[in-house]
Structures are given as C-alpha cells and as structure tokens.
Amino acid sequence: MRTVDPQQRETKRMALLDAASHCFAESGFVATRTADICAKAGMSAGNLFHYFASKHEVLLALVAREGEQIQQAMAPLAQAADPMAELLAFLDHICQLACDRHYAGLALEISALGHRDEAVARLVKANDRVLRDGLEALVRAADQAGQLHTVLSAPEAANWLATLIDGMFARVAADPDFHPDQQTEVLQSLVVHLLQGR
Amino acid sequence: MRTVDPQQRETKRMALLDAASHCFAESGFVATRTADICAKAGMSAGNLFHYFASKHEVLLALVAREGEQIQQAMAPLAQAADPMAELLAFLDHICQLACDRHYAGLALEISALGHRDEAVARLVKANDRVLRDGLEALVRAADQAGQLHTVLSAPEAANWLATLIDGMFARVAADPDFHPDQQTEVLQSLVVHLLQGR
Incomplete structure (x- = not known):
C-alpha cells in the first residue's frame, strides 16, 4: 500500500480547487469537465477522483x-x-x-x-x-x-x-x-x- | 379565415407574459413547461404557440x-x-x-x-x-x-x-x-x- 502524506494530499486538493475556480468562472460549471480541471491543475485526467467523488463535490468544497x-x-x-x-x-x-x-x-x-x-x-x-x-x-x-x-x-x-x-x-x-x-x-x-x- | 383583433392579440400576449413571469419565478425557466404557462394564463395547452415560437422566445419577450x-x-x-x-x-x-x-x-x-x-x-x-x-x-x-x-x-x-x-x-x-x-x-x-x- 502506498502511504499518503496528509499535507501533500491537502496541497493537491487545494490546487484542484484553485483550478476548478478558474474553469467554473471561465466556462461555467455545466460546461467544465473534470478533465479540464485536472489539466488546469497540471494533473493527469481522472486524478481528481482520488480527491473528490464528483464535479459537484468539487463545487461544494x-x-x-x-x-x-x-x-x-x-x-x-x-x-x-x-x-x-x-x-x-x-x-x-x-x-x-x-x-x-x-x-x-x-x-x-x-x-x-x-x-x-x-x-x-x-x-x-x-x-x-x-x-x-x-x-x-x-x-x-x-x-x-x-x-x-x-x-x-x-x-x-x-x-x-x-x-x-x-x-x-x-x-x-x-x-x-x-x-x-x-x-x-x-x-x-x-x-x-x-x-x-x- | 378567422380575423384577429390586434388589440385582443396583444392582450393575450401580455397575459401569457404575466403567467410566464409567475411560472419562471416560482419553478425556474428550465422546469417550467409551456403547458404550465398556458394553465396559469387560463388558456388551453399549446395556445401559447399562436403567440410565441418557443418558451425561449417567451423569456426574451x-x-x-x-x-x-x-x-x-x-x-x-x-x-x-x-x-x-x-x-x-x-x-x-x-x-x-x-x-x-x-x-x-x-x-x-x-x-x-x-x-x-x-x-x-x-x-x-x-x-x-x-x-x-x-x-x-x-x-x-x-x-x-x-x-x-x-x-x-x-x-x-x-x-x-x-x-x-x-x-x-x-x-x-x-x-x-x-x-x-x-x-x-x-x-x-x-x-x-x-x-x-x-
């Protein structure tokens, strides 16, 4: 099992929220795909789901x-x-x-x-x-x-x-x-x- | 051919807009159906399309x-x-x-x-x-x-x-x-x- 540094996890989570705020503001929530958020955060597509269950959960966070x-x-x-x-x-x-x-x-x-x-x-x-x-x-x-x-x-x-x-x-x-x-x-x-x- | 009194036509159009404003405010634009607008205006369903091409056109009007x-x-x-x-x-x-x-x-x-x-x-x-x-x-x-x-x-x-x-x-x-x-x-x-x- 891979150990996860909680600090590093929180940093990545915050980076995804920063990226999401850019994407939502520019394209709107509906038009933004989770892959767009990952790209903006410099992560590979799908990576987001290690941190959030859904795009909606990103928005709430x-x-x-x-x-x-x-x-x-x-x-x-x-x-x-x-x-x-x-x-x-x-x-x-x-x-x-x-x-x-x-x-x-x-x-x-x-x-x-x-x-x-x-x-x-x-x-x-x-x-x-x-x-x-x-x-x-x-x-x-x-x-x-x-x-x-x-x-x-x-x-x-x-x-x-x-x-x-x-x-x-x-x-x-x-x-x-x-x-x-x-x-x-x-x-x-x-x-x-x-x-x-x- | 049925003649249409322009005055009467305008009155009905305005009644539909009044009804639509109630429906949109209460249920939101997406959830409102044209049949709801007709019902609120006391008209039979579908009547709206004599006055507006679509729900979107109602909104713009x-x-x-x-x-x-x-x-x-x-x-x-x-x-x-x-x-x-x-x-x-x-x-x-x-x-x-x-x-x-x-x-x-x-x-x-x-x-x-x-x-x-x-x-x-x-x-x-x-x-x-x-x-x-x-x-x-x-x-x-x-x-x-x-x-x-x-x-x-x-x-x-x-x-x-x-x-x-x-x-x-x-x-x-x-x-x-x-x-x-x-x-x-x-x-x-x-x-x-x-x-x-x-």
Missing part, C-alpha cells in the same frame, strides 16, 4: 472553502484597536477582489447555481451569514470603541454594508466600465455616512 | 418588456419640476418592487440565465443601460435645478444609484429577513449623502 476564507479574514478584525479603520480597510480589500473579474464571475456563477441546487444554496446562505456576522462584530466593536454615531442597529448596519458589497459585485457583472478600485473613496464616504452620520 | 416598462416609468421623471424628489420617489417604488419576492426572484432567475444565454445577456445589459440612462437623466436634471452638491459625475452617480438598487435585490435573495420597504429612510439618506453631500 469550493464554496465551503470560500466561507472558511471569509471567516479567517474577518475573525481578527473585530479585536483590533481601531475597528472602524479595519472595516474601511476590509471594504478596500473587497473592492480589490471585485475588480478581479475572474473572482466576480465565479461569485455570480455560484449564486446562479444556488438558484437551482439546494446544497449550493445552503452553503451560499451560510457564507452570507459568515460575512454578515463578521461585519456585525466589527460594527459592535466600533460602537464599543465609541466610533459610531448612527440610529442603525448592528444587524441593520451589517445588512447595509452587505448591500453595498453585493451591489458592487452586481455592477461589475453588469457593466465592464465599472471599476470598484476607482470607487473606494465613494464607498468609504457612504460607509462613514451610514455609521458615523457624516 | 418578457425581458424586453421589462426594459420598455423601465423606460416608460423613467422618461417623465427628468421633466418634473423637482427632479430630486422624483428620484427619491422612484427609489421608494423600487423598494416596493424588491419586496415582491416573486419579482425579485424573477430578476435573479433572469440574471442567472443571462450568464449562459447570449440573447438573454444582451437584453439584460440593454435593460441595465436603460435604467442607468434614466438615473443619469434624473441626476442631470437635479443638477440643472441646482439641487446637487457632489463631486460625482452624472454617470458615476447613476452607477452608485444602480449599485444600491442591485444590492437591495441581492439582499432580498440572500436574506429572508431583509425587508426593503423598511429600509427606505436609510436608502434615501444614502442617496441624499451621495448627491447632496449631507
């Missing part, structure tokens, strides 16, 4: 990983000394992500799939919850640091921040002339208005 | 009608004496539409279909253009009426208004606890901040 990444990125932010500055920096980071049309296209593809795939829909909803919980924690931390001046509750504020983020991704998809990285000042001004009433 | 409706709704607004008040009233109206989960679901279904159907994508893009042109005309009218105080150009302002609208529809889809009609004050406050700097 990809969406689940996205949720973990959001959680890992947001967890430390609310502990920072200046939560409002962390929030604005996080939104800057989101603007950069939204500029990556590969990433924005994949987000759209996944939310479209969620519309007719219960398992995807559940994960998408869970990821949205993770994002909003992270935003809410940041808003509460900013409030405790005396940085807020708003009538909005923390969940309402988190919802509006999510509205702005969703809206920017939707704009990128609808309009090739919309560049989120050129809009960070306006976004910051809106967020400051929402949370600090100026 | 539905998206095209949406564009015409946006254009008709927006055209008079920029001629009004108080364009800023018209803009805020229009956004109120959008909040009401977004509350209709049938309408919001259909919007999502159509943008998802646009991701893999070139003809739908073209129409969705054209509708987005119509919306932004309408918003831009309103912003210009408000500017000429001396109502604006902003560094944003009219196209930039229109883009941000579209971002807020898109974001609200995305929130409705993601979160059943988000009620746009309870958010009109916050939305108005954001728009006033964007356009009048307060």
